[in-house]
Amino acid sequence: MLIVEVTKFMDWMANLSLEHHETCDRARKLLGRWRARAAETEQARCISPQTVEELHAEGLMQLFVPGRYGGLQRDWPTLVEASRIAARACPSTGWMIGLVGSHAAIVGRLPPACQEQVFADGPGQIIATASVSKEVSILKQDGGFRIDGTWRFSSGIDHANWVIVSGKDPRDGQTLLFTLRADQVQVEDVWDVAGMCGTGSKDLRLDDVFVSDVWVVSQSECFGPAPTGARHNPDGYLFDVEFIPYLGSLHIGPVLGCAEGAYDDCIATLRNRGDSKADAVSRARPILLERLAESAAQLSCARHLYHAIALLLHDAGVAGRSLSVQELLTLKRDRAYLVRSCVQAVQRLVQQMGTAVIFEASPVQRHWRDLQVMASHLDVNWDTAMLAYGDFAMDHHPCDPAMKG
Structure with missing residues (x-):
């Protein structure tokens, strides 16, 4: 197999x-x-x-x-x-x-x-989004909605031309997507964080903004298979297939790249250590080599998972089909495992390098902090993914031909 x-x-x-x-x-x-x-x-x-x-x-x-x-x-x-x-x-x-x-x-x-x-x-339009909100008011009026409140974590908002925020329909509770011009929102600079600082993921403030019905769609309809816009772009599967698995898996690119960058920077730093530490480096060399090899192997395994996820999503998209329950749970399991592997690989190197990594001039510490922040995202949460997969596995006999992955 x-x-x-x-x-x-x-x-x-x-x-x-x-x-x-x-x-x-x-x-x-x-x-x-x-x-x-x-x-x-x-x-x-x-x-x-x-x-x-x-x-x-x-x-x-x-x-x-x-x-x-x-x-x-x-x-x-x-x-x-x-x-x-x-x-x-x-x-x-x-x-x-x-x-x-x-x-x-x-x-x-x-x-x-x-x-x-x-x-x-x-x-060349940059579209920012924000889905986490607080103190939000959404009222239905003739021809549209009047919305008020704060939305958080809007990456890239400083350069955005358009903004998409989500909120609950006051009539039935379903989630709606509201598309606005960027000049309709106020940016609140609260992005003082430990990692991924450069994303500029600031808060958005909407003060009594009216959004026409034309610019409001159901999230389930937009992200589900065959949304309204798919007929307008018939040659691209990303406009047609169920979209959530693709959105939720995008993190694996920056996470894996960040870990690979950290590994490369660790190697460069260790190679460039001065003669004053030659004796210490020589004594620690066997342990250092073992740690480097283990992290390299762990990142290699992460790359295999990365490619498997890419293959699964691309093949499903080309075929125009939604993922099965098992495929979706396996996807969530694998991307969470990929992220944990990247975190462990870099953690091992950081511990081995000691104080060399704590200074701001070291790119390793920046990669390390960025990796920790990305790993905290809900879409790659370890507990959620593993519990869901484990529950599924317990209900399906391993000899069942349908149980693969």
Whole structure:
């Protein structure tokens, strides 16, 4: 079975489009610039205008923009791989590509009239979102909704042209998505955090804002299979399939890239240690080599999970089908395990390096803090994923042919 899966994966990798590889190459050529700006980005608590310009110029913020509007309309593996590459140098930039960039696909699922207006000024639109809210009031009025309150964790909002927030319909309690122009919201700078500072994930304040019915859709309809906008973009599976598994799995790109970047920086730091520590390094060398090898193996396993997730989601998308219950639970299990593996691999290296890693000049400590913040996201929560999978496994006999993964 393992040989079959590996062969299938290798065939899939070989068949990735030329456009996929060209996109990844465009991200790689900017790594030096993003690495040089990483500390500045953290201090500014926001992606720099220069980085945003580069992302636009190389099409890295248009990967999920529908082709009819001049976007690149790439498949899911291309965006997540571009975000992984970027995160090796600057996890916040990887987050911008992967998480914020994915929001264009949400617009591509909205009614055509909304899509036309969002992309009226071209494909280079940045769409921020916010779903965690507090002290929110949503009232239904003739022709729309009047909303008031604060929404949290809006990554990339400083550079956004449009904003999508969610809230409960006061009539039946279902979750609605409200699309607004960025100039309709107030940004509250409360983003003083321990990691992923450069995402600029600030709060949004809406003060008695009226949103027309035209710009309000049911979240379940928008994220479910065959939403209204899918007929407008018939050649892209991301506008048509059930979207939640794809959105919830985007984190694996920045997480894996961040861990890989930390590993590379650890190796560079250890190689560059001065002669004054030569004796200590020599005595600790066997232990150090063992730790490096174990972390390398753990990251290698994480990469296998990463590719398996990409293969699953891409194949399901191309086939136009939703994931089965088992596939969905396995997906959640594997992405949580991937994240934990990355955290453990880097933790081991940080402990081995000692005080060399605690200074701000060390990129390792920045990667380490960023990784901890990303790992705390609900979509990769260990307990939730493992309990759900374990419960499913207990109810299905392992000899059952349907029980795979």
